[in-house]
Amino acid sequence: QQNVQQSPESLIVPEGARTSLNCTFSDSASQYFWWYRQHSGKAPKALMSIFSNGEKEEGRFTIHLNKASLHFSLHIRDSQPSDSALYLCAVLSNTGYQNFYFGKGTSLTVIP
Amino acid sequence: ETAVFQTPNYHVTQVGNEVSFNCKQTLGHDTMYWYKQDSKKLLKIMFSYNNKQLIVNETVPRRFSPQSSDKAHLNLRIKSVEPEDSAVYLCASSYGTGGYEQYFGPGTRLTVL
Numbered sequence: 001q002q003n004v005q006q007s008p009e010s011l012i013v014p015e016g017a018r019t020s021l022n023c024t025f026s027d028s029a030s031q032y033f034w035w036y037r038q039h040s041g042k043a044p045k046a047l048m049s050i051f052s053n054g055e056k057e058e059g060r061f062t063i064h065l066n067k068a069s070l071h072f073s074l075h076i077r078d079s080q081p082s083d084s085a086l087y088l089c090a091v092l093s094n095t096g097y098q099n100f101y102f103g104k105g106t107s108l109t110v111i112p
Numbered sequence: 113e114t115a116v117f118q119t120p121n122y123h124v125t126q127v128g129n130e131v132s133f134n135c136k137q138t139l140g141h142d143t144m145y146w147y148k149q150d151s152k153k154l155l156k157i158m159f160s161y162n163n164k165q166l167i168v169n170e171t172v173p174r175r176f177s178p179q180s181s182d183k184a185h186l187n188l189r190i191k192s193v194e195p196e197d198s199a200v201y202l203c204a205s206s207y208g209t210g211g212y213e214q215y216f217g218p219g220t221r222l223t224v225l
Contacts, residue, residue: 032211043116043202043216044155051211086153092211099145099167100214102155 002027002093006103014111019076021106023089026070032092033065034100035074039085047087048074079110115139116217118203124223125193132179133188133220135203141215143208144186146178149200149219161186162209190222198224 003026013019021035032051036044050056050063050072065072076083086107090100116137125131137144143162147155159178160167166178175191190197200219206212 034211034213038153043218045216046213049211049213088153088155098209099157099160099169101157105153 002030002091002101004089004091004101004103006087006089006106008106009104010107010109012109012111013079015079015081017079017110019079019083019108019110021074021076021087021089021108022071023073023091023103024071025091025101027091027093028067028070029094030067030091031094032100033063033072034090035061035063036088036090036102037085038088038105044088076108079108081110081112084108084110116203116205116215118201118217118220120220121218122221122223124225126225127194128192131190131193131222133201133203133222135186135188135217137184137203137205137215137217139205139215141205141207142183143206143212144180144183145204145206145214146186146188147202147204147216149202151199155202158188159186160209193222193224195224198222 007022034049035047037047038044050065060077062075086105088105089103119134145160146158179187202219203217204214206214
């Protein structure tokens with residue numbers, strides 16, 4: 001079964017900082033990688049995805065994927081207080097059932 | 113804008129009771145899911161339902177069962193709740209199985225006394 005781990009568990013950064021969130025997975029055949037953001041008391045909402053090795057940028061957010069290292073990350077440039085939320089990484093497993101496996105999340109707090 | 117609707121928002125019940133949660137999506141998706149989010153915020157897939165094919169996570173106890181009338185609705189029934197069932201239950205939908213984005217509902221928080 002897919003094992004997805006996130007680090008750090010929590011992070012406090014000042015407004016304007018660059019923030020990096022990490023996710024590792026265990027199934028080298030995984031093909032789809034997503035980041036979701038969940039504000040307190042709200043539904044998780046998809047932020048960004050990447051399907052092949054490399055980097056993808058959308059506004060202040062960048063995803064890096066390195067399948068050989070079983071690692072992908074989310075980088076937030078110019079962090080804003082509105083970015084304060086739980087960030088969940090999700091990996092689609094290709095072994096057994098094709099379902100997403102989520103990490104336990106990184107709780108990000110951006111201080112004004 | 114909410115397009116995946118869940119009822120109720122909260123439910124408090126006692127051990128051994130039966131509960132049902134409803135989920136409806138208005139996105140025209142053909143795949144729906146139920147997830148359990150525990151107190152540590154870990155999201156675990158329970159069921160996925162696509163074109164009348166049910167895929168069950170083998171770790172889900174048999175007292176849990178999904179019920180679907182059409183591809184826009186996927187309800188969750190728990191036959192005899194236990195204290196460890198206390199959690200937030202999240203419904204989601206997507207265009208299909210595979211790597212598609214999943215759209216989540218706001219969740220139903222279950223407390224078992």
